[in-house]
Amino acid sequence: MSAIDEKLAIQAGFRERLDENELLNCMRCGFCLPSCPTYIASGYDEAQSPRGRIALMKAVRDGMIEWDADVDRSLSLCLGCRACEPVCPAGVSYGHLLEDARDIIQQNKRTSLPEQAVRRTIFQGLFPHQDRMRSAAGLLGFYQKSGLQTIVRKVGFMKLFPGHLASMETILPPVPSKRDMNNRPESLQPIGKKTARVGFFSGCLMDTLFLETNNSTLKLLQLAGCEIVIPKNQSCCGALHGHSGEKQGSIDLAKRNIQAFEDLAVDYIITNAGGCGAYLIDYNHLLSNEPLWAERARQFSDKIKDLSEILVELNFHQRTEFQLTPQIVTYQDSCHLKNVMDTAQAPRLLLSHISGITYREMKDAGSCCGSAGIYNIVEPAMSMKILDTKMKHTKASSADTVVTANPGCLLQMKLGIEREGMSERVRAVHIADLLLEAIQWDN
Structure with missing residues (x-):
């Protein structure tokens, strides 16, 4: 494909697939500007808003213009945090426009053979297959437990990598054993009086690298009186695919997840990851143009609920004693949990019921931390700039x-805590782990 053909194909894709009414809905009022991390971090560059x-x-x-490297850069540099959507008076679905634009570009632009191979490995060969995710996590676990990690650090090998990647190696959680990752329950009974029957979306990374957080989540749901069903045939939510221009892959994964949960007769489908939850709740949009799937997707999305929401809804915080030293x-909002799932108060309400602690709201807690999936790997400069601002607010709290x-x-x-040299006195923890710790701290 020539450069001209590439540009024409992308323009044609934009014309055929981007919702013109949605594009016209943007009134250029600028209400979104103060909420956009890249606009602020770039020094108020309009192209980054x-x-x-x-x-x-x-x-x-x-x-009016041709697609070129500058347009590509502008769309690539967006975090996809969707903080612009809640403040938009016209209700523009910016996230959907961005996702479609990235998919059109990715499917039509020329890419190198190495990039194609990497994308196939990640998006087709790894994330859709939980057994392979467990194997990959197992390799990381071997690196951590075999002594290889100690040797690598001692000889200074990580100094060959960019600073943020070297720091990331130090903050990866301990990987659970392969046996623990393989022996996952398919159902759990409530502890005490049954209050609800729920399905649990275990996720791909959450059920490998963050297995202990999933275990904490399941224990909290049991204590809240939930009967839990955990289908084995569920898969990755598809968010990474959707945000990276691999929309067909996300559609395939969405269909697998809908099939996995739709016959379980559950009241809710619970997630403990804001990014996953926001994508799951968007399945009704993702499959809206497929007659055989649209209604099934809507019914699935209607049942999605974050862990904090279900705990509050079941009044768990009122009938449970939480206490910590x-x-x-402080609380750092997940962008997608806040901006897409509209869940900001429930986590704070739960934290406010923990005796012994002092809760202090962080300035701009709802602004993006710069993670955004793999953004901190592919766009490290902007990610670290945004993180530096977040850490100033963390210190101030x-x-x-x-x-x-x-x-x-x-x-x-x-x-951020590691980069600022604060790891000896400050910790970051998932809310599920903190809540369970607050229940068990005196045991």
Whole structure:
């Protein structure tokens, strides 16, 4: 494909697939600007704002400009945090426009053979297959437990990598054993009086690298009186695919997950990862143009609920004693949990019921931390700039414990703590782990 053919194909894709009404809904009012991390971090570059990106999409669609490296860069640099959506008076579905634009570009632009191989390995060969995810995690576990990690650090091998990657190696959680990853329950009974029957979306990374957090989540649900069903044939949520221009892959995964849960007769489907939850709740949009799946997707999405929401709804915080040793606790919102799932108060309400702690709200707690899936790997400069701002607010809170509700946010906050030399006195923890700790601390 020539460069001209590439540009024409992308323009045609924009014209055929981008919702013109949605593009026109943007009034260019600028209400989104103060909420956009890349607009602020770039020094108020209009091309790095939601309205600027929408203007670029429309200009390419209408043939006013050609798709080029600058347009590609603008769309690639977006975090996809969707903080612009709640503040938009016109209700523009920016996230859906961005996802479609990235998919059109990825499916039509020329890429090198190595990049194609990497994408196939990640998006087709790894994430859709939980057994392979467990094997990959097992290799990391061998690295951690065999002494190889100690040797690598001692000889200074990690110094050959960029600073943020070297730091990330230090904050990866201990990988559970292969046996623990393989021996996952398919159902669990409530502890005490039954209050609900729920399905649990275990996730791909959550059920490998963050297995202990999943275990904490399951225990909390049991204590809240939930009968839990955990289908073995569920898969990755597809968020990584959808955000990276691999929309067909996310559609395939969505169908697998809908099939896995739809006949279980559950009241809710619970997730403990904001990024996963936001994508699961969007399945009704993802499959809206497929007659055989649209209604099934809507019914699936209607049942999605975050862990914090179900605990509050079941009044778990009112009938459970939470207590921790004295410490200052703050909360860092997951962008997708807050902006897409509209869940911001429930986590704070749960934290406010823990005796012994002092809860202190972080400034701009709802702004992105810079993680955004694999953004901190592919766009390290912007990611670290955003993280630096987040760490200033963390320091100002004087928090001993930073609580999050998403694995990417958790790792990013751990990375920020490590980069700032605060790891001896500040920790980052998932809310499920903290709540269970608060129940069990005196045991």
